[in-house]
Structures are given as structure tokens and as C-alpha cells.
């Protein structure tokens with residue numbers, strides 16, 4: 547999937563704004579070697595560096611990394627696959643905000659993170675958890691089915707695991723999970739009744755790939771209509787985000 551990194555920064559700044567809260571859990575110590583996995587346009591990577599860490603930001607998207615390098619030329623960024631990466635020099639911590647749900651090969655990601663950490667190193671992350679944007683996914687699937695796009699409706703775009711699923715995987719790979727929480731975070735959407743369409747166009751483009759433009763517009767309008775009773779609160783629209791946040795230590 548090709549990302550529009552400018553639009554991501556302008557309209558979806560909430561992704562890294564919420565991430566600042568997760569950063570507190572990372573509790574950066576000066577001099578630590580830290581990997582920011584799925585760093586997007588690099589805003590949190592820069593904040594980690596400003597706290598005195600030796601940081602590297604990686605992302606699967608070349609567009610995101612190009613934007614990150616342009617914004618923060620003094621930070622180390624690289625295009626890497628979170629499900630399959632390797633480093634000789636090990637990290638004190640791996641941090642990840644709002645990225646791991648894009649990695650369908652969760653075992654590959656956890657194995658790579660484990661191997662990249664020093665003994666005693668920590669993996670601190672937040673991602674979409676089970677039930678994340680459930681109403682939006684349900685409405686999207688229903689409307690795609692109604693339009694005869696049955697295969698598209700079944701596209702698996704994200705992985706939103708439960709506490710049990712993800713912590714089991716972490717433990718199977720050798721981590722000790724010292725903290726985990728699965729919580730509701732109702733998330734405001736911008737642009738009023740255009741917000742759902744814009745969110746899907748930005749993040750769920752795979753559902754709509756190849757559908758003619760006028761039909762796509764119609765589909766987005768129908769999804770919006772289905773979601774209105776749940777998402778529209780007196781003109782402010784919210785999405786039903788659910789977050790999974792954890793700290794896991796390499797034993």
C-alpha cells in the first residue's frame with residue numbers, strides 16, 4: 547500500500563499525538579539504544595532522540611521514511627520490514643506505536659524484536675486491540691457485499707489481537723509480559739460527516755482498490771450513513787478505537 551505521508555501528517559496527527567502518552571511508558575534513559583518500529587513520519591522517533599537516546603526509526607513504507615528524513619535529517623531512519631529484520635548491535639528497548647496491527651505476520655515481528663533486544667531489554671508498544679474500529683469494519687464489509695464485492699469485503703487488512711492472543715505469542719517467544727491493558731479510546735475524526743470517508747481512504751484503501759471512483763464515493767457515503775448513529779455525537783464524529791498496550795521484557 548502506498549501512503550500519502552503529507553496527508554497523514556496534516557489530517558491524522560492524532561496518531562502520534564496519542565503516541566506521546568505511550569512514550570511515557572517507554573521511560574527513555576539517556577544513552578539507551580532504541581528502535582522505533584513502524585515510525586511513520588518520525589515524530590516520536592525525534593522525541594525519543596531528544597530524550598537522549600541513540601535511536602533508529604524504521605518503517606515498511608518508503609514514502610513515510612522519505613518524509614521522516616526530510617523532517618528530521620539528524621535522525622537515523624531506514625525502510626525495514628517489521629516482520630523480518632535483523633540487527634548485529636542489540637537494542638535496550640524496542641518501541642512501537644500504532645503500527646503492529648499492520649503486521650499480519652505477528653510471530654515474525656515478535657521473533658525479530660526478541661532477537662534485536664539485549665537480554666533484559668524491553669518491548670513497549672501500543673496497537674489496535676481486539677474489537678478496534680469494529681463498527682467501521684462491519685459497515686464496510688456489509689456495504690461491499692451489497693455492491694457485490696465479496697472478495698474485497700473479506701480482505702484482511704489489520705490484525706487486532708486480544709490480550710490473551712498477543713501475550714501468549716510474546717511468552718512463546720521468550721518474553722515476560724510485565725504490563726498489559728486493553729482499553730477503549732473513542733477517537734475524534736476530523737472533517738465532520740466527511741471524516742469516515744477520509745479515514746477509510748487513508749487507512750483502509752485496500753478495501754476499495756480498483757473500484758471505479760463514482761461507485762467508491764457511493765460506497766463511502768453508504769458506510770458513513772450506517773455509522774452515523776454510532777459515530778456522530780452532535781456533529782463531532784468519533785471512531786470506536788480499542789487499544790492494546792503492553793510492556794514485555796526479554797528474559
Ligand code: BEZ
Pocket residue numbers: 644647673674678679704749787
Ligand atoms: C489504529 O491506530 O488503531 C489504526 C489506524 C489505522 C488503521 C487501523 C487501525
